[in-house]
Amino acid sequence: METAILSGLDASKALYQSLEERIARLKDQNITPGLAAVLVGNNPASEIYVKNKTKKFEALGLKTDVFRLEESVSEDELLSLILDLNKNADFHGILVQLPLPKHINSEKVLNAIVSTKDVDGFHPENAGLLSIGKPRFIPCTPKGIIFILKHFKIDLTGKHVVVIGRSNIVGRPISILASLKDLGNATVTLCHSGTKDLKYFSKQADVLVAALGSPEFVDASYIKEGACLIDVGINRVEQDGKSKIVGDINQESVSGIASALTPVPKGIGPMTIAMLVENTVLSAELLLN
Numbered sequence: 001m002e003t004a005i006l007s008g009l010d011a012s013k014a015l016y017q018s019l020e021e022r023i024a025r026l027k028d029q030n031i032t033p034g035l036a037a038v039l040v041g042n043n044p045a046s047e048i049y050v051k052n053k054t055k056k057f058e059a060l061g062l063k064t065d066v067f068r069l070e071e072s073v074s075e076d077e078l079l080s081l082i083l084d085l086n087k088n089a090d091f092h093g094i095l096v097q098l099p100l101p102k103h104i105n106s107e108k109v110l111n112a113i114v115s116t117k118d119v120d121g122f123h124p125e126n127a128g129l130l131s132i133g134k135p136r137f138i139p140c141t142p143k144g145i146i147f148i149l150k151h152f153k154i155d156l157t158g159k160h161v162v163v164i165g166r167s168n169i170v171g172r173p174i175s176i177l178a179s180l181k182d183l184g185n186a187t188v189t190l191c192h193s194g195t196k197d198l199k200y201f202s203k204q205a206d207v208l209v210a211a212l213g214s215p216e217f218v219d220a221s222y223i224k225e226g227a228c229l230i231d232v233g234i235n236r237v238e239q240d241g242k243s244k245i246v247g248d249i250n251q252e253s254v255s256g257i258a259s260a261l262t263p264v265p266k267g268i269g270p271m272t273i274a275m276l277v278e279n280t281v282l283s284a285e286l287l288l289n
C-alpha cells in the first residue's frame with residue numbers, strides 16, 4: 001500500500017491563503033490582529049518556538065511583540081505583565097511560552113490570561129466551552145490536526161480514532177474534538193500510560209494520533225493496515241553523532257502499511273503555528289461582533 005504523506009506545509013499554506021482575506025477585512029476597519037508573546041529565561045528551544053511563531057505573524061503583516069523576562073523574574077512581576085497585556089488593545093492574543101522556570105506556577109500564570117485573549121486555548125473557560133461542544137479558542141495542535149485531516153479529505157465520521165496521550169494541550173482536546181458531532185463525529189478511545197495492552201487499542205484505530213512524547217515509539221506492530229497516522233511528537237535525539245528531530249511514530253516502519261501519515265518535521269508542527277495565527281485573527285473578529 002502506498003502511504004500518502006499529509007504535508008503540514010501544504011495544508012498550512014491553504015489556511016494562510018484563506019486568512020489573507022479575513023486579515024484584509026479587519027485592516028479595512030483599522031484593526032491589525034496582534035499577538036503578545038511572553039518569553040521567560042533563555043531556553044534555546046523556547047527561543048526557536050517563539051521565533052518561528054512570530055516570524056509567521058510578521059510575514060502576514062500582523063502585529064507581534066516579544067516580551068522577554070529574566071529567568072529570575074518573580075511570579076508577581078510576570079502576573080503584572082499579563083494583567084497589563086490583558087488591558088492592552090493592541091494585542092488580541094497573549095501567548096506565554098512554556099515551560100516556565102520552576103519557581104513560577106504555570107497554571108496560575110496561564111489562568112491569569114483573560115479568556116478572550118487566550119489564543120492557546122488553555123484557559124479553563126475555553127477548555128470548558130470545548131468540552132460542551134461550543135468551542136471558542138481551540139488549542140492549536142488539536143485544531144491543526146482536524147484542519148489537516150479536512151484538507152486532505154479524510155473524513156472522521158464513524159471512524160475509530162485512537163489517541164495516545166491525554167495532556168491538556170494535545171491528547172485530551174483532540175479526543176474531545178474528534179468526538180464532537182460537527183467537527184469529528186468519530187468514536188474515540190483515549191489511551192495513556194495507565195492503559196493496559198496499548199496495542200489492543202491502537203491496532204483498532206482507523207486514525208491513530210500519537211502524542212506521547214516518546215521517540216519513534218509507535219511502529220508497525222501498533223497499527224492495522226490502512227490506518228491514517230497523525231504523528232504529533234517532536235523529540236530531539238542524537239543519531240550518528242548528530243542531533244535530529246523525530247516524531248512519536250517510527251515512520252520507516254509504518255511506511256507501506258499505513259494509508260496516510262503526517263511527517264516529522266513539516267507535519268503537525270506548521271499546523272500548530274498556523275492555528276495560533278488563526279486563533280489571533282478570530283480573537284480580533286470576535287471583538288467586532
Ligand code: NDP
Pocket residue numbers: 141164165166167168169170171191192193194195198211212213214232233234235248268269270272
Ligand atoms: P505530555 O508529556 O504532557 O503528555 C504525554 C502523554 O502521553 C501523557 O498523557 C502520558 O500518560 C502519555 N504517555 C507517555 N508515555 C506513554 C506510553 N508509553 N504509553 C501510553 N501513553 C503514554 O506531552 P504533550 O502532550 O505536551 O506532547 C506530546 C508530544 O507532542 C511531545 O513529543 C511534544 O513535544 C509534542 N508536541 C508537538 C506539538 C506540535 O506542534 N507538533 C505541540 C505540542 C506537543 P500519563 O498522562 O499517564 O502520564
